[in-house]
Amino acid sequence: MGKTISEKILSAHSGVDARAGQIVVAQLDFMMGQDGTSPLAIEAFREMGASRVSDPAKVAMVIDHSAPSPLEGVSRLHALMREFAREQGITFYDIGQGVCHCLIPERGHLSPGDLMVGADSHTCTYGAVNVFATGVGSTDLAAAMMTGKLWFKVPQTIRIILDGALPEGVCSKDLALWLAGKLTADGATYMAIEYEGEAIDEMSVEARFTLSNMAVEMGAKAGLMEADAKALQWMREHGARTLERVESDPDASFVETLEYRVHEVEPMVAKPHTVDNVAPVGELEGIRIDQGVIGTCTNGRVEDLEIAAGILRGRRVNPDVRLVVAPASQRVLLEGMDRGIIRDLVEAGAALVTPGCGPCVGTHNGVPGDGENVISTANRNFKGRMGNPNAFIYLASPATVAASVIEGSITDPRRYLSP
Amino acid sequence: MILRGKTRVFGDHVNTDYIISGRYKFKTLDMRELARHVMEDLRPDFAEEIETGDFIVAGINFGCGSSREQAPLAIKYAGISAVLASSFARIFYRNCINKGLPVVECDTWGIAEGDELEVDLGKGSITNLTQGTNLKAAPLPSVMSAILAEGGLAAYLKNHGSFEL
Structure with a gap:
């Protein structure tokens, strides 16, 4: 068979x-770890009695979850990763390289x-x-x-x-x-x-x-x-x-x-606090938004930023809303700069942060306040995910996030399609 | 190994962000510190309520979400002796075995908060001493039993040097 x-x-x-x-x-x-998981891996590696990685060319470690470090404790763990990478000769991507x-x-x-x-x-x-x-x-x-x-x-x-x-x-x-x-x-x-x-x-x-x-x-x-x-x-x-x-x-x-058959799929939004709690955007239009996030390993690539810029170009983020943009890698940032995409987003009012995980995991870069609503291109909206259990996270496409931060409320991006 | 303790009951889809929030997990390798915040967003005083040897009992898809091993470690260091759930998310399940925290997949419907359980890991049997009922656990693959028997993957590899099927 x-x-x-x-x-x-x-x-x-x-x-x-x-x-x-x-x-x-x-x-x-190949095998890979990030700064939330590598320190424990290094500890376990030593516990196993291992001294050398079996093939350094097949191992990479990335600092992306808390990059640059917001805290002394995090800095200590980052230093542990840098030291291990040097000692073992593995590929190492430090802060700013990306998710x-x-x-x-x-x-x-x-x-x-x-x-x-x-x-x-x-x-x-x-x-x-x-x-x-x-x-x-x-x-x-x-x-x-x-x-x-x-x-x-x-x-x-x-x-x-x-x-x-x-x-x-x-x-x-x-x-x-x-x-x-x-x-x-x-x-x-x-x-x-x-x-x-x-x-x-x-x-x-x-x-x-x-x-x-x-x-x-x-x-x-x-x-x-x-x-x-x-x-x-x-x-x-x-x-x-x-x-x-x-x-x-x-x-x-x-x-x-x-x-x-996907021709009937509409722009979708996942409501707090689970990813499968989805509804077509039309059912949620009008819900107030306090912060938008464009980026992450789900939607932080050039095409995603371009979709958002296509809607935000020549417009302004609503004065009652913050928009955080985290390009998924340094290359994405550079290409976005070369093509004017980053300029469009920043001119519209976006706060640009270091390429990496951005505010997705609640370590820094935009922890929401109590009772606030966030609309994000990330992949998880669990309670507390972005660092505050009293905030509400909606997940959507870069287009829906862009349209929503202009309006200040959840908005169907098809209203912004060019004629 | 036979474990005995009281149950702490949670619902379905308890994710790793609930088990230990990203607010804490990236800061330290001190698992005793993390254990103080276990399940905090679901039950703020949970860490203090636990008596050593207690079981966490949950519904379906326990441990869904991230791959963070801080989740099983925070549970283990908080004094929980095993987690019983109707089903587990796969990365979490594997992490528990690798860290020497017993996980028991069984039909948890009907187990109530505070019930006294006796769990025989070797036989895969669960006795609810409070309700006078018995449950059967889904068997572990042999490689997982071997890892758990040695207290986790680090000890297993230290002893064997590689995986033995």
């Missing part, structure tokens, strides 16, 4: 005929068909370029650094076929939220998702990253796509070692195949 993408990648990296449900030990092509999930594919660390783990739950982002990538904790990262391997339960796969084209003004983020609403927060727990169909074919690679990024919001272990010509071209331009794609077989066994 045929195999899914997950079964093929895990077979190729374990040397056994890996099938869903089986447990395998597999060789990793790990933008950097890792952007800087040539991945090729289609790779197996990688990251000590961050949104590591599933790279499924968009045909990489089996999954989030692990710090101790698993330590084990991976020490041995170059990790054990995996081969996941079952849900196949999601997305027919048709997204209407104008509807972004891949809207589709990701819409799917979270359909499948719910644990609808894909322990499973991989394979996304395919015309809607995926039509999307840019950047837009695909947004969709794969949010696979974990449905509990999934990986959010995979096949590598078409567009993905291969993107990988070539971003330094992939090889360009061999992995596709699922026609007779592969899927636990479920879900087929949706």
Whole structure:
């Protein structure tokens, strides 16, 4: 019987005929940690009695969650990471380089068909370029650094076929939220998702990253796509070692195949305090907004900033609203500057912060006040997520955030489409 | 191993931000400090209410959200002996085993706050001493039992040097 993408990648990296449900030990092509998880990984690495990472070329650490450091305690942990990176000769991205999930594919660390783990739950982002990538904790990262391997339960796969084209003004983020609403927060727990169909074919690679990024919001272990010509071209331009794609077989066994026609998807908003608590934007119009956030590993790439700038250009952020913009990487910031996108956003009234996670995880850069409403392009809106349990977080596309910060209330971005 | 204690009951979809907020987790590797804030956004005085050996009992998708290992560690250092839930998010589940915190997947519907439980991890059986009922746990894959038996992944790898299936 045929195999899914997950079964093929895990077979190729374990040397056994890996099938869903089986447990395998597999060789990793890459591994990564960020500043919220790496310090504990370094501690666990030492506890394991390890002294050298098995292959420094396969390891990266990124300071993105609290960058630059807002506190003395954080600075101490950052120093621990810098020292470990120097000692081990691994790749190290210090403050201002960007969010790990933008950097890792952007800087040539991945090729289609790779197996990688990251000590961050949104590591599933790279499924968009045909990489089996999954989030692990710090101790698993330590084990991976020490041995170059990790054990995996081969996941079952849900196949999601997305027919048709997204209407104008509807972004891949809207589709990701819409799917979270359909499948719910644990609808894909322990499973991989394979996304395919015309809607995926039509999307840019950047837009695909947004969709794969949010696979974990449905509990999934990986959010995979096949590598078409567009993905291969993107990988070539971003330094992939090889360009061999992995596709699922026609007779592969899927636990479920879900087929949706996407032409009816509207701009969607996730209401507080769960990601699957979604509604079409029209049902929420008029809800007051105190702060907008554009950025994060979900929607902080050039295309996202461009969508927002397209709406904000020549307009002003409402005087009662703050808009925080965090480009997802230094390259995104530079390209955004070269193309005038950053100027458009700043002239409209945006506060630009360091490339990185921005205010998404509540460590700095825009912690909301009591009773305040935030509309954000991030991927999580849990109570307290942005550092204040008395604030309310709405999740939406860059277009919806841009339109909402102009109006000062949740707004359908299709009102701002150019005629 | 047989554990005995009282239950502390939570609902469905308890995420890692609720278990330990990002406000605290990035600042320190001192897990005793983090343990003082466990579940704070859901139950502000929870850390003080815990008696050593208590169980956390929850519904579906416990531990969803981030990959932060501070979540199982904050629970463990707060004195909780095991977490019982109807289902777990996968990264959290794996992290618990790696950190030596027992996780028990079973039908938790019907377990009430303050019930006295006896959990036999080896047999996968749960006795509710207060209600006089018995429950069966979903079995752990053997690699996970081996890691848990050695107190976590760091000790396991220190002893074995690599994974043994």
